[in-house]
Amino acid sequence: MEDNIEIEISETNRRNEQIIINKKHKFNFSFQRKDKSKIYRCTEYKTLNKCKSLIILNDKKEVLKYESLHNHLEKEIDVSISVAKHKIKEEIKKNSIPMDIKLKHIFNAVSQEMGLICPEYSTIRSQIIRNINKQFPLNIKSFDDIPIESEYYKTKRNENFMIFKNTDLIIFQSPFQAYLFSNYHKKIFADGTFYAAPKFSYQLFIAKTYVGEFNMFYTTSISILKNKKQSTYETLFKEIKKNANKFRSNTLITTINFHCDFEQGISNAAKKFFPI
Incomplete structure (x- = not known):
């Protein structure tokens, strides 16, 4: 198992849990075992690459096992977009008044935290707007x-x-x-x-x-x-x-x-x- 594994928690577009490893690879939740540990598989597992890499975490998000068997290129850009979107989504959730949310202000805060790996604002602007709209109540018409x-x-x-x-x-x-x-x-x-x-x-x-x-x-x-x-x-x-x-x-x-x-x-x- 690799040393110094850096883990970040994210989520998929369907709001399922996702794990980011070393800012290079994404792992989607696969299933939970009886001991409450969770198995995550590389997002390339269901593609033509059929990557067999996986990571197992306990309920404290500590690494129990990591098999790095990647047979594809690293995805720094794709990963950075996922991380940025998740961090922005979490910041939006903290605000109880959607009308007061400032798009660029949230992005700048996340960008400063992520550093050079943060994607450009134009790349994720539409995603930020969608997440803000989800904070509004339903459009009641009757x-x-x-x-x-x-x-x-x-x-x-x-x-x-x-x-x-x-x-x-x-x-x-x-x-x-x-x-x-x-x-x-x-x-x-x-x-x-x-x-x-x-x-x-x-x-x-x-x-x-x-x-x-x-x-x-x-x-x-x-x-x-x-x-x-x-x-x-x-x-x-x-x-x-x-x-x-x-x-x-x-x-x-x-x-x-x-x-x-x-x-x-x-x-x-x-x-x-x-x-x-």
């Missing part, structure tokens, strides 16, 4: 397009804050917002807005509560409604009440002081689930 599960439904604490979705309604409420609603429900203020609502919906409905200890209003839920039917509002209040009651150990929420200067359907629905 209510049915809204996914049931999404990374965008997670808080920074990895808590799910999308609590309900059907064909007419989607409700967002974090555990902290549910706690506020359940413990500070004496004064709940709600309002619907049309201007900030998605084009495919009827309105964006926001509920807030007043917390006297801090003399501040806090949002307790945000919902997107497809229509203004009373039955939709009833479902909204039913699900919010059910979710908030999870944070009450003794008594359940029965009544609230609800303030809303909106449609009659909202008032009727609120009275049904939070009778005075």
Whole structure:
């Protein structure tokens, strides 16, 4: 086995794990053994070259075995492009706001790290743009397009804050917002807005509560409604009440002081689930 093997972790275009050896050869993941060690084969294994080179790593990415049987030319340029694309992709993943990503800034940082082996910016610019576009949420064009599960439904604490979705309604409420609603429900203020609502919906409905200890209003839920039917509002209040009651150990929420200067359907629905 060769001494001083330099290993870099990369990935294929299909997001499968790939190993770079000495900045010259690429190895794709082949399979995992019972002892959790992984076998990687040279990317020329399935070509006409049928290269038999392989490397075996343990679960700590330490080399257990390396058979350098390459029967083809080294691929420094191809390897450098793969490494650069992977490093750039990892940098993009760190940025939670895709609109703020600066293409050339990321490339310059990676280029400085890689040194002379880094490919030219024009060579991988399209790849950078594709990776940035993958950071954006789906292009939602209808209510049915809204996914049931999404990374965008997670808080920074990895808590799910999308609590309900059907064909007419989607409700967002974090555990902290549910706690506020359940413990500070004496004064709940709600309002619907049309201007900030998605084009495919009827309105964006926001509920807030007043917390006297801090003399501040806090949002307790945000919902997107497809229509203004009373039955939709009833479902909204039913699900919010059910979710908030999870944070009450003794008594359940029965009544609230609800303030809303909106449609009659909202008032009727609120009275049904939070009778005075």
